[in-house]
Structures are given as C-alpha cells and as structure tokens.
Amino acid sequence: MMIKGLRLQNFRNYQDEFVQFLPGTNILIGDNGQGKTNILEGIYYLLTGKSYRVQREQELLRWEQNEFHLYGDFLMSHHKVSLESHYRDKKKIVKINQVPCRRLSDFVGTINVVFFSPDDLIMIKGGPSERRRFLDLHIAQMRPGHVSLLNAYNKVIQQKSALLKTYVEKNLKYSQLQLWNAQILELGEKIIRNRSDLTKRLQNVSGHIYADLTSQKEKIQISYFALGKKTIDEALFEFPKLLNEKLEQEVERQMVLIGPHRDDVHILLNGKPARLYASQGQQRSLVLSLKLAELDLISQEKGEYPILLLDDVLSELDRFRRDYLINSIELSRIQTLITMTSGENILESGTFLRVEQGHIRRDP
Ligand SMILES: Nc1ncnc2c1ncn2[C@@H]1O[C@H](COP(=O)(O)OP(=O)(O)OP(=O)(O)O)[C@@H](O)[C@H]1O
Numbered sequence: 204m205m206i207k208g209l210r211l212q213n214f215r216n217y218q219d220e221f222v223q224f225l226p227g228t229n230i231l232i233g234d235n236g237q238g239k240t241n242i243l244e245g246i247y248y249l250l251t252g253k254s255y256r257v258q259r260e261q262e263l264l265r266w267e268q269n270e271f272h273l274y275g276d277f278l279m280s281h282h283k284v285s286l287e288s289h290y291r292d293k294k295k296i297v298k299i300n301q302v303p304c305r306r307l308s309d310f311v312g313t314i315n316v317v318f319f320s321p322d323d324l325i326m327i328k329g330g331p332s333e334r335r336r337f338l339d340l341h342i343a344q345m346r347p348g349h350v351s352l353l354n355a356y357n358k359v360i361q362q363k364s365a366l367l368k369t370y371v372e373k374n375l376k377y378s379q380l381q382l383w384n385a386q387i388l389e390l391g392e393k394i395i396r397n398r399s400d401l402t403k404r405l406q407n408v409s410g411h412i413y414a415d416l417t418s419q420k421e422k423i424q425i426s427y428f429a430l431g432k433k434t435i436d437e438a439l440f441e442f443p444k445l446l447n448e449k450l451e452q453e454v455e456r457q458m459v460l461i462g463p464h465r466d467d468v469h470i471l472l473n474g475k476p477a478r479l480y481a482s483q484g485q486q487r488s489l490v491l492s493l494k495l496a497e498l499d500l501i502s503q504e505k506g507e508y509p510i511l512l513l514d515d516v517l518s519e520l521d522r523f524r525r526d527y528l529i530n531s532i533e534l535s536r537i538q539t540l541i542t543m544t545s546g547e548n549i550l551e552s553g554t555f556l557r558v559e560q561g562h563i564r565r566d567p
Pocket of ligand 1: 217233263266
C-alpha cells in the first residue's frame with residue numbers, strides 16, 4: 204500500500220498544501236514546530252477517522268477556520284484509491300473514490316497504516332486503557348465491524364451506568380439492569396474474542412522480534428487478561444455468573460464493574476510485569492517489536508504491507524535497534540514516512556521533503 208499524494212486544507216498549520224510521496228522512504232525534514240507531525244496526523248486521520256494525538260476534531264481545524272478538508276491518493280493492489288475527509292460544524296463526511304460513506308466502518312481499513320511515535324511508550328507504562336486502545340485500533344483496521352461493536356458496547360455501558368446512578372433514587376429493580384447485562388454479555392464476548400485472538404498472534408510474531416532485538420537474551424510474553432480470570436475460556440464461561448454476582452456491588456458503587464471495558468493486556472518481560480520493571484530501553488524495544496509485528500500481521504492478512512508513519516522515532520533508538528528497523532523497512536519495501544529534525548542526519552537515502560512554516564517542498 205502506498206500514498207501518492209496528500210492535500211491539506213485548513214488542517215492544523217496548513218492553509219492549502221499539496222505534497223507528493225514516492226515509494227520507499229520519505230523523509231519530512233525541518234525545524235521544530237514547522238508542521239512535520241501534522242502531515243502524519245493528517246494521513247492517519249484520513250485513513251482511520253481518528254487523530255493519533257487528540258480526541259476532538261476541533262483542535263485539527265486551522266485556527267479561526269470552521270472546516271477542513273483532506274484528500275489523499277493511494278495505491279492498493281495496483282489500484283488507485285482516493286479518500287476524502289471533510290469536517291465542518293462537528294460533522295464529518297468521508298468519501299472513497301468520490302462516493303460518500305455512511306458509516307466510519309465503511310472506510311476504516313481500506314488502506315492500512317501503522318503509526319509509531321515516542322508517545323507509544325505509554326502502551327507499556329500507562330494504564331490498561333492504553334493497551335486496549337492499541338488492540339482496538341489494530342482490529343478496527345482489519346475488521347471494520349469491530350468499530351460498530353465497540354460503539355454499541357460503549358453505549359450499553361453508558362446506559363447501564365446512568366441507570367446505576369439513579370437506581371436507589373428511582374427505586375429500580377435488578378431486572379432492569381439485567382436487560383443491559385444481556386447485551387453486555389453478547390457484545391462483550393465478541394470484543395473479548397477479537398482482542399484475545401489478536402493478542403495471541405501478536406505474541407507469536409513480536410516474541411521472535413524481541414528475542415532478535417536482544418540477541419535472544421530476553422523474552423516477552425503477551426496475553427489478554429479478560430474479566431480478571433486466568434484464561435479466556437474461564438473468563439467467557441464465568442461471564443454470565445460474574446455479571447449477576449456483581450450487581451449488588453455495582454449498585455453500591457454506581458459503576459459497571461464487569462466487562463471488557465476493564466480488561467488489560469499483560470506484558471511480561473523475562474517473567475516480570477513490563478509495566479513495573481521495564482527500563483526505558485526495554486520499553487522502546489517492546490514497542491518496536493509490537494509495531495513491527497503489527498506490520499507483519501497486516502501484510503499476512505491483506506497481502507500487502509501498510510503505510511508506516513514514524514514520528515521522531517529514529518533519534519530515540521540506539522544504533523542497533525535503528526538499523527534493525529531500517530533494515531526491516533527496506534527489506535519488505537514498506538513505504539515509510541519519517542519525520543526528522545534538521546541537522547539530525549540519521550538517514551542518508553530516501554526522498555527528502557523540507558517542511559517550513561506549513562509549506563512543503565522537495566529537497567534536491
Ligand atoms: N489548529 C492549529 N492551527 C494552526 N496551527 C496549528 C494548529 N495546531 C498546531 N499548530 C501549529 O503547528 C505547529 C506544530 O506542528 P507539528 O507538531 O507538526 O511540528 P513538527 O514540525 O512535527 O515539530 P517538532 O519537530 O517539534 O515535533 C506549531 O507551530 C503549532 O503552533
């Protein structure tokens with residue numbers, strides 16, 4: 204998969220800018236604060252309907268503007284695909300080949316992307332929601348139905364939470380909560396299965412990569428930890444019982460205590476929780492292994508590598524890991540867009556694109 208061109212209108216610090224990309228490595232080079240990351244963010248938003256950095260589209264609007272447009276030309280299996288995203292008045296319209304899509308899930312995953320930035324270290328040290336987000340974003344690209352599933356599930360959780368907050372005051376009955384539990388069970392089971400399937404595949408691939416990165420000296424184990432149970436089979440078997448057992452406690456605490464919205468991914472490094480014990484360098488290696496595994500899994504399923512976006516990553520890796528990453532990209536001919544600050548001189552070959560105050564030009 205590759206991106207051939209991108210037009211940004213009123214997106215972040217871009218007024219109206221067009222940029223062409225070539226196969227292989229494209230290096231976005233410039234001083235701090237010129238708009239390098241904004242380009243990657245635009246591509247990521249165009250392909251996933253989400254920003255990697257912020258929750259609200261409002262922040263993506265160029266200051267003082269009330270609408271933005273993004274247009275991208277892509278290649279997938281030698282076919283041209285054009286994607287368009289238009290945001291105005293809190294509404295977004297997305298088009299594939301000029302045809303509007305009704306739902307986000309109709310276009311997410313058309314062209315795949317893997318984003319890697321230093322902020323991703325939060326996947327290791329941050330809370331469970333960061334790890335769930337990583338899984339969900341990957342699954343959504345592979346199985347767009349996962350987006351609808353999560354939306355439906357989150358709505359049910361919100362409705363049940365609202366009911367729990369007024370339960371005593373309105374003198375409600377358990378049977379009313381149990382109606383929501385039936386939906387939590389049905390949707391939650393599918394979410395758990397999707398996430399645990401992906402985790403197993405990630406474990407296989409990233410386990411090998413991590414071992415390679417550490418000359419076979421260190422070992423990682425990754426497993427999906429559902430409903431606080433040791434195995435997925437046990438969690439799914441106990442799910443209906445747990446939902447019933449926790450009702451009283453849920454009423455007392457006024458929150459939904461059982462379901463995949465509280466699950467986690469356990470990452471063990473040499474048998475110990477990475478969240479507690481991994482050093483900075485080990486965290487970087489872990490995230491690098493997971494990202495490379497993501498690339499691999501997408502290519503296994505789609506028959507082509509996704510587009511890789513690397514934001515300020517190379518300068519953070521030591522020589523060995525950087526070379527490992529660059530070799531993997533070059534060997535697999537993955538189209539990669541890399542941001543680099545002027546003067547870093549980490550990469551010598553590739554297409555250089557100079558970014559200066561919201562303007563992009565090809566560097567000779
Ligand atoms: N909504 C917005 N409207 C206009 N300009 C914005 C908006 N959001 C951010 N900017 C500007 O975009 C610039 C930051 O762009 P970006 O994050 O892409 O920088 P960068 O080139 O990647 O820098 P660094 O090397 O420091 O990471 C800043 O100058 C910021 O003021």
